Amino acid sequence: QVQLVESGGGVVQPGGSLRLSCAASGFTFSSYGMHWVRQAPGKGLEWVAFIRYDGSNKYYADSVKGRFTISRDNSKNTLYLQMNSLRAEDTAVYYCAKDPSTVGAKRRSGLYYWGQGTLVTVSS
Amino acid sequence: AIQLTQSPSSLSASVGDRVTITCRASQGISSALAWYQQKPGKAPKLLIYDASSLESGVPSRFSGSGSGTDFTLTISSLQPEDFATYYCQQFNSYPLLMYTFGQGTKLEIK
Numbered sequence: 001q002v003q004l005v006e007s008g009g010g011v012v013q014p015g016g017s018l019r020l021s022c023a024a025s026g027f028t029f030s031s032y033g034m035h036w037v038r039q040a041p042g043k044g045l046e047w048v049a050f051i052r053y054d055g056s057n058k059y060y061a062d063s064v065k066g067r068f069t070i071s072r073d074n075s076k077n078t079l080y081l082q083m084n085s086l087r088a089e090d091t092a093v094y095y096c097a098k099d100p101s102t103v104g105a106k107r108r109s110g111l112y113y114w115g116q117g118t119l120v121t122v123s124s
Numbered sequence: 125a126i127q128l129t130q131s132p133s134s135l136s137a138s139v140g141d142r143v144t145i146t147c148r149a150s151q152g153i154s155s156a157l158a159w160y161q162q163k164p165g166k167a168p169k170l171l172i173y174d175a176s177s178l179e180s181g182v183p184s185r186f187s188g189s190g191s192g193t194d195f196t197l198t199i200s201s202l203q204p205e206d207f208a209t210y211y212c213q214q215f216n217s218y219p220l221l222m223y224t225f226g227q228g229t230k231l232e233i234k
Contacts (some may be wrong), residue, residue, distance in 0.1 A: 035223070044228040045160075045168065045211050050221065059221040062125065095167055109215035110158035110173030117167060 002026040002113045004096050009118030016086050016122070022079040022096030022115055030054070030074040033099035035111060036081050038092035038120075048094070049081065053103050064090075086122045093117040126150050128212055130226035136234040141202045145229045147195040147212035156215040159188055159197045162228075163208045171210075172197065207233050 008020040022034070036048040049070040050059045058070050069082040079096050098113040127150040137143050147157065155175035160168035170179045172188035175195055185200040199206055212226040 037225075044209075045162070045213075045225045047213070047223045047225055050223065061222060061224075100173070107156075107215070107217075108174055109156045109213070110170045110179065111160075111168070111213075112170045112179065114167035 002098065004098065004113060004115035006094065006096055006115040006118040009094065009120045011121045011123060012086055013124050014087060014122055017082070017084045018086065018120060020081040020083065020094055020096075020118060020120070022081075024077045024079065024096075024098070027098070028102075029072075029077040031102045033101070034070075034072060034079045035097045035099060036070060036079075037095045037097055037111075037114075038090075039095070039117075040089070040092040043092075046092070050099070051079070083120070086120075088122050091120060091122045093119050125220055125222045126153060126214055126216060126224055128214055128224055128226035130210075130212060130229050132229060133227065134230040134232065136232050137202055138234045139202050139204055143199045143202055143231065145197045145210055145231075147190075147197070147226050149193045149195075149214055149216075152192045153214045153216035155191045157188075157190070157195050158213045158215065159186075160211045160213065161206075161208045162211065168211065202231075204233075207231055 003025045005023045012018050033052045035050045051070045067085045071080045095117045096115045097111040101107050129148045131146050157175045159172040162168040171182050176188045187198045210229045
């Protein structure tokens with residue numbers, strides 16, 4: 001069965017950095033794009049970033065562009081989110097999610113598999 | 125970037141009611157839209173993909189419709205477990221790939 005397990009959350013000061021990890025299992029990781037989605041306390045969902053199956057293309061929300069970097073290591077079945085220049089408004093639960101479309105298949109919408117989330121708190 | 129506007133932002137309804145939530149995109153996105161249900165402290169649950177396809181295991185009282193810019197999620201007969209927050213998300217890749225969410229609709233018991 002598909003499992004996504006995030007780690008790396010914690011408390012960090014404004015301007016600091018943090019790297020989140022998402023360990024994937026139960027599917028061929030190297031065949032699927034992956035997403036990061038976040039949710040600030042009491043707020044709605046915000047899509048953060050997407051990386052294609054082979055890491056060739058990366059896409060970001062305007063709110064994190066230039067500060068966050070999504071990456072992956074297909075040999076370790078792991079997704080990463082490097083977060084730099086953190087701000088109070090980056091405080092959120094960060095989820096990784098598996099893209100529904102595999103390589104070569106017709107593109108479809110909807111994220112079915114999600115991790116449990118990891119909390120990032122940016123505070124002095 | 126494409127914006128998604130959900131309405132209403134909150135809704136009070138009773139068990140057995142028929143409920144409709146709308147999601148409007150700032151530009152046409154064909155059928156590249158999904159709907160989710162989220163309960164407190166949990167990850168979102170996918171209900172509908174490609175605007176109108178029911179995800180496996182989701183009760184048939186949930187349905188989605190629409191294409192282009194206007195979409196709806198309908199719950200035909202509310203059950204106690206349906207009280208939650210609902211989000212739409214677009215998966216259009218043009219002109220920019222940004223898979224934005226709507227702001228959410230909180231469905232509460234009347």
